[in-house]
Amino acid sequence: MSDRKIRNMEEFAAVSGISRPTVSKYFNDPASVRASTREKIETALKEHDYRPNIFAMNQNRKLTKNLGIVVPYLADPFFAGIARRIEDLVISAGFRPILLSSHGDAKLEVENLDSLLSIKPAGVLLAPLGRISDTAAIERFCREVPTVNFDANIDGVGEAFVGHNNAQATEMMLEYLTRTGEPPAFFEMKSPPNPNANKRRTAYVETMERMGHTPHVIQAEGEGWDIEEIGFREGARVLSQDSLPSRTVFCSNDRLAIGFLAAAYEAGIKVGLGDDCVLRVAGHDNHPFSRYTCPTLTTVSHNYSAIATKSVETVMAMIESGERAPERNSTLFDGELIMRASA
Amino acid sequence: MSDRKIRNMEEFAAVSGISRPTVSKYFNDPASVRASTREKIETALKEHDYRPNIFAMNQNRKLTKNLGIVVPYLADPFFAGIARRIEDLVISAGFRPILLSSHGDAKLEVENLDSLLSIKPAGVLLAPLGRISDTAAIERFCREVPTVNFDANIDGVGEAFVGHNNAQATEMMLEYLTRTGEPPAFFEMKSPPNPNANKRRTAYVETMERMGHTPHVIQAEGEGWDIEEIGFREGARVLSQDSLPSRTVFCSNDRLAIGFLAAAYEAGIKVGLGDDCVLRVAGHDNHPFSRYTCPTLTTVSHNYSAIATKSVETVMAMIESGERAPERNSTLFDGELIMRASA
DNA sequence: TAAATAAATTTACGCGCGTAAAATTTAAGA
DNA sequence: TCTTAAATTTTACGCGCGTAAATTTATTTA
Numbered sequence: 001m002s003d004r005k006i007r008n009m010e011e012f013a014a015v016s017g018i019s020r021p022t023v024s025k026y027f028n029d030p031a032s033v034r035a036s037t038r039e040k041i042e043t044a045l046k047e048h049d050y051r052p053n054i055f056a057m058n059q060n061r062k063l064t065k066n067l068g069i070v071v072p073y074l075a076d077p078f079f080a081g082i083a084r085r086i087e088d089l090v091i092s093a094g095f096r097p098i099l100l101s102s103h104g105d106a107k108l109e110v111e112n113l114d115s116l117l118s119i120k121p122a123g124v125l126l127a128p129l130g131r132i133s134d135t136a137a138i139e140r141f142c143r144e145v146p147t148v149n150f151d152a153n154i155d156g157v158g159e160a161f162v163g164h165n166n167a168q169a170t171e172m173m174l175e176y177l178t179r180t181g182e183p184p185a186f187f188e189m190k191s192p193p194n195p196n197a198n199k200r201r202t203a204y205v206e207t208m209e210r211m212g213h214t215p216h217v218i219q220a221e222g223e224g225w226d227i228e229e230i231g232f233r234e235g236a237r238v239l240s241q242d243s244l245p246s247r248t249v250f251c252s253n254d255r256l257a258i259g260f261l262a263a264a265y266e267a268g269i270k271v272g273l274g275d276d277c278v279l280r281v282a283g284h285d286n287h288p289f290s291r292y293t294c295p296t297l298t299t300v301s302h303n304y305s306a307i308a309t310k311s312v313e314t315v316m317a318m319i320e321s322g323e324r325a326p327e328r329n330s331t332l333f334d335g336e337l338i339m340r341a342s343a
Numbered sequence: 344m345s346d347r348k349i350r351n352m353e354e355f356a357a358v359s360g361i362s363r364p365t366v367s368k369y370f371n372d373p374a375s376v377r378a379s380t381r382e383k384i385e386t387a388l389k390e391h392d393y394r395p396n397i398f399a400m401n402q403n404r405k406l407t408k409n410l411g412i413v414v415p416y417l418a419d420p421f422f423a424g425i426a427r428r429i430e431d432l433v434i435s436a437g438f439r440p441i442l443l444s445s446h447g448d449a450k451l452e453v454e455n456l457d458s459l460l461s462i463k464p465a466g467v468l469l470a471p472l473g474r475i476s477d478t479a480a481i482e483r484f485c486r487e488v489p490t491v492n493f494d495a496n497i498d499g500v501g502e503a504f505v506g507h508n509n510a511q512a513t514e515m516m517l518e519y520l521t522r523t524g525e526p527p528a529f530f531e532m533k534s535p536p537n538p539n540a541n542k543r544r545t546a547y548v549e550t551m552e553r554m555g556h557t558p559h560v561i562q563a564e565g566e567g568w569d570i571e572e573i574g575f576r577e578g579a580r581v582l583s584q585d586s587l588p589s590r591t592v593f594c595s596n597d598r599l600a601i602g603f604l605a606a607a608y609e610a611g612i613k614v615g616l617g618d619d620c621v622l623r624v625a626g627h628d629n630h631p632f633s634r635y636t637c638p639t640l641t642t643v644s645h646n647y648s649a650i651a652t653k654s655v656e657t658v659m660a661m662i663e664s665g666e667r668a669p670e671r672n673s674t675l676f677d678g679e680l681i682m683r684a685s686a
Numbered sequence: 687t688a689a690a691t692a693a694a695t696t697t698a699c700g701c702g703c704g705t706a707a708a709a710t711t712t713a714a715g716a
Numbered sequence: 717t718c719t720t721a722a723a724t725t726t727t728a729c730g731c732g733c734g735t736a737a738a739t740t741t742a743t744t745t746a
Contacts, residue, residue, distance in 0.1 A: 008702055019725045024704065034712085034723060054461045055402040056702035060731055075427060075631070080418040084446060096458070099442060103427060115439070118397045228635050258635050265637035266684075288418070292571050292601050294608035294637035341609075351732055362695045367734065377693060377742085399732035403701055 016044030074101030161330035169335030188252035231259020257283030295341035359387030417444030504673035512678030531595035574602020600626030638684035
């Protein structure tokens with residue numbers, strides 16, 4: 001590596017023996033220049049360690065290579081995990097991922113989109129907060145930037161939706177629980193922050209009725225994203241009142257189930273499949289920590305990689321074609337039953 | 344709000360009745376212009392919704408308002424939590440946080456720094472991977488950009504270190520466990536990815552010896568960041584062999600403890616303080632999930648907010664003064680005992 | 687009220703790169 | 717070898733803003 005510092009593309013073009021506009025073209029798309037030219041540039045690149053100024057590039061490019069990723073709550077390992085998959089795919093597509101978390105706050109969600117606007121992203125992958133989201137502000141954003149909505153569906157948000165098939169997943173778990181024991185009660189938050197919760201409740205009620213059973217929905221009080229805490233507190237209340245309509249409890253999501261299991265443990269109630277167990281508990285999401293609950297949590301997994309892949313593919317297609325989809329279509333991926341010890 | 348679109352600072356200066364260089368100065372620092380001028384600009388701002396082009400700004404500014412935050416593993420809620428605190432502080436200091444995760448991969452850690460370099464950050468807050476980090480590459484980066492090292496200390500990385508007082512925290516927990524029961528064995532990873540682990544082991548051994556007890560270190564095989572899994576697998580092995588030298592186990596960190604507790608549960612071993620319990624287990628970190636283990640985990644909390652605040656203050660001081668510290672100094676904040684049910 | 691100081695304006699240039707148009711060279715095919 | 721299309725080079729301009737120097741205007745102090 002030469003010690004002479006290259007200050008700009010002009011100088012780099014000089015040392016590589018190629019004109020600056022062609023070098024510019026190379027950095028825009030290496031495949032767009034002749035193989036012999038590409039080689040010359042790449043040889044010079046190894047010698048001189050030059051990199052185009054990202055600000056000057058983006059100032060003039062009609063389309064930046066920035067791609068925003070907004071998740072509702074990054075401290076939730078569930079979202080951290082899916083964000084990571086998406087980041088990897090975005091990088092290998094040659095884009096620069098900008099990961100932002102809304103931290104459960106609708107105002108911050110809009111601020112994040114606002115902040116993204118200022119870096120002219122080529123596209124955005126948005127997992128909205130849901131119920132509390134400022135839908136009008138988000139829609140305004142989506143008119144400016146090609147956006148794909150994932151995880152939590154909000155009508156009108158983004159050109160497409162990619163998510164988890166809550167209906168199929170709920171039905172599958174219900175079938176399993178009923179077949180191997182008894183029809184479960186459904187434990188959920190009274191005001192769930194996420195719209196998936198509503199889909200799951202609806203699917204629970206409808207499937208139960210179709211199966212000829214009476215649905216029992218237990219609603220936990222509490223707001224916000226401290227979901228384990230709500231599951232624990234309300235779980236303890238329900239268990240102490242001994243008011244459960246079924247000895248099987250299907251929690252709306254794993255974080256609620258994690259809290260519920262902790263409450264059961266503390267109450268000395270043995271959960272699981274064994275003869276000495278008095279309760280079965282199931283969750284939904286295959287949360288990273290569901291493998292380490294006591295007992296380990298039976299749950300339904302999202303098809304994370306399919307959702308990540310499809311989301312990225314969809315936004316990339318929009319970016320490349322340069323046009324919006326004629327109609328908003330949604331893709332749902334089926335869940336997978338994860339059988340563990342709790343049910 | 345007017346419907347006329349403002350395209351650049353020139354046009355915005357025109358509608359606000361102020362010259363463009365003064366407007367530029369305002370955006371650089373609103374306090375640097377006369378109050379009457381500031382008002383005029385802010386009135387126009389409300390009317391016309393203009394925002395300076397961030398790329399054009401950063402291209403010419405000697406110092407951008409970007410501030411990099413690099414954590415080793417964002418899917419760990421521990422790091423997600425501390426990253427969030429730091430982000431908040433950075434934003435309120437008027438900077439734009441760029442959060443990147445190394446995902447446990449040393450190559451990605453260097454790539455992250457490399458990527459930050461291209462956006463000319465004013466400073467960087469780096470929590471390095473630790474043992475596997477490419478120290479030489481990181482040091483090279485630190486010579487270019489004012490960097491503060493936090494969480495895991497690596498000599499030579501950054502101008503300062505801010506972290507947790509592992510020695511004090513370990514000693515405090517040891518004192519508690521010994522006073523209320525018996526001296527614990529120490530459960531850790533054989534090849535811990537994080538240097539804090541080494542500090543904790545050393546503190547354990549030294550304190551035990553000072554107290555007149557024989558230290559017992561149990562080392563779990565296994566590499567990488569799937570720490571709960573390692574704690575579970577190796578915990579199960581240790582418990583099945585019935586080879587524990589003490590009925591109290593002090594885990595090097597909470598994630599290991601979470602796995603260990605799951606193993607104890609599965610082995611039917613009752614953990615806690617009650618008369619019917621045969622084992623006490625303690626952790627270290629006050630991981631967000633340590634409140635929901637079975638039983639709830641007794642642990643030591645970092646002083647998260649102090650660490651975040653001091654880290655941000657330190658890097659801000661470096662940025663403002665424009666000079667590097669004459670010597671690298673480290674600040675350690677004491678831990679706090681979190682007494683729960685497991686010990 | 688004049689002088690001293692601070693702030694704002696005018697003028698002018700540069701940052702590093704994208705990109706368009708026209709001229710030229712290169713590679714591929716008949 | 718000639719034709720043709722593709723790739724490259726030359727030339728030239730613009731993006732939106734930072735910033736320096738000189739000048740003018742406003743505010744504060746004596």
